[in-house]
Amino acid sequence: MKALVWHGTADIRYDTVPDPEIEQPRDAIVKVTSCAICGSDLHLYDHFMPGMEKGDIMGHEFMGEVVDVGAEAKSALKVGDRVVVPFTIWCGECDQCRRGNYSVCERSNRNKAMADKLFGHTTAGLFGYTHLTGGYPGGQAEYVRVPFADRTHVKIPDGLTDEQVLFLGDIFPTGWQAAAQCDIQPTDTVAIWGCGPVGQMTIRSAVLLGAKQVIAIDRVPERLSMAKAGGAITINFEEESVVERLNELTGGKGPEKCIDAVGMEAHATATLDSMYDRAKQALALESDRAHVLREMMYVCRPAGTLSIPGVYGGLIDKVPFGMSMNKGLTWRMGQTHVNRWTDDLLRRIQEGQIDPSFVITHTVGLADGPGMYQTFRDKRDGCIKVVLKP
């Protein structure tokens, strides 16, 4: 079969690889009909995340049709079912899964020992996202093996297009969880850093969950225009001071809820601290650029909440933790517990409350994927979200 394969920094190729097969009784094989490039794939593309190996198949946002089912998954799935596959693989039986903490499933990471060593304790296995999270082949391919498939799926009813439901596998529930874990009140101002795909979903989620005002921060004009369309007041950080504008919009008190939809690759030249981070990254003295975290800690209203869906990979430096402690900020973060949200979000899509396909700017064949990685990474051609058709 054909797949997008990682070969090194900024080197992804459209290669021929062996077809996947059922390996465990709870597996299923899915024929991919649509997949997407996620912002967090760019951390792998730029090689800021450790644990990638040449030959790894990329992709953790995908959907398709079930074409083979292992013996123990047959109670939940059958050949021909149309499914979205969540990026977090979960067993449904461990202590964490029973609590709904699917992204920290204790059994789905087949490289548990490696993760235990690095993180202290393992997190869930993820598709196409380094050997630290299991080294599972990803979904930017014609076919994919889904482990623990009897749990790791969302069945899609007839009448919905791939484009409407594809993002149930990651960015929509990720944006939703980012907003939901802020427990938004009708009096809250929610500030969201980053108007990429997750930021866009977070903006809509915050609006639907009833925030008094939603403020979106970015520098890319087309992303800001999409943010505004979703109901956000926008701040272009290249043209105005984020701190001054947020204070102005909140009567000097600061936003109650701050959401980091940027993560480890904050724009490198906008501020002195980002340049400092980039220099340390270049010298391998730091892995992540923490500008957004620093700014959120500074502007957030005391006793407010910081929500972090943006991906961080390892070490950050010069984080004013005392500021956070003294202001009594609550931090909420983590990979998304995708299946906690998907029933509710699928219903909202069916009822027409939201159509997540608004974010798609480019649809191409899988063979054009390598070029689209670069276009998406460089924010060229108005690119916000790429869907690939194998």
Next chain:
Amino acid sequence: MAYYRRNSSADRLARGLGWFSIGLGVAELVAGRRIARWMGMEEQAGLIRAYGAREVATGVGLLALGDARPWMWGRIAGDALDLATLASAHHDGNPRRENVATALGAVAAVTALDVLCTAMLHREEATAWTPHPDYSDRSGLPRPPVAMRGAAKDAPIPADMRTPDILRFEPA
């Protein structure tokens, strides 16, 4: 917003010059006195160290993976300063005049590379520019956002994600 194409030949050259800048800068900072002596400019060791700090700063800027052009212009300005400083030491009274001439040649060659790289970056920008698309009609919502505010108030928020009452901000 500036557009720049990472991993293009111009971009790679700029990042390479960034590493060169840092290497040269560190050498000037660490061995400023020895370099000054080699060129018969013993009294200007402090100035050479300052130039080293400038080189490190522009190098870091170039490695920051953003728009390289302002930093390249910074390098060209620095080259001009270097050339002027070296020219002032290239006179009959300097017994190390030949070493200064060697240094002048090296700086001139690097200046040519800097100018070439900057021109390539500007050419790339000119060919890459496309108008910003307008996504102001892409709300994803069936009605204007103001009408959709709170439409999902009924959403189940799990207990572990709820804000304790005492931390909730209610209107005065």
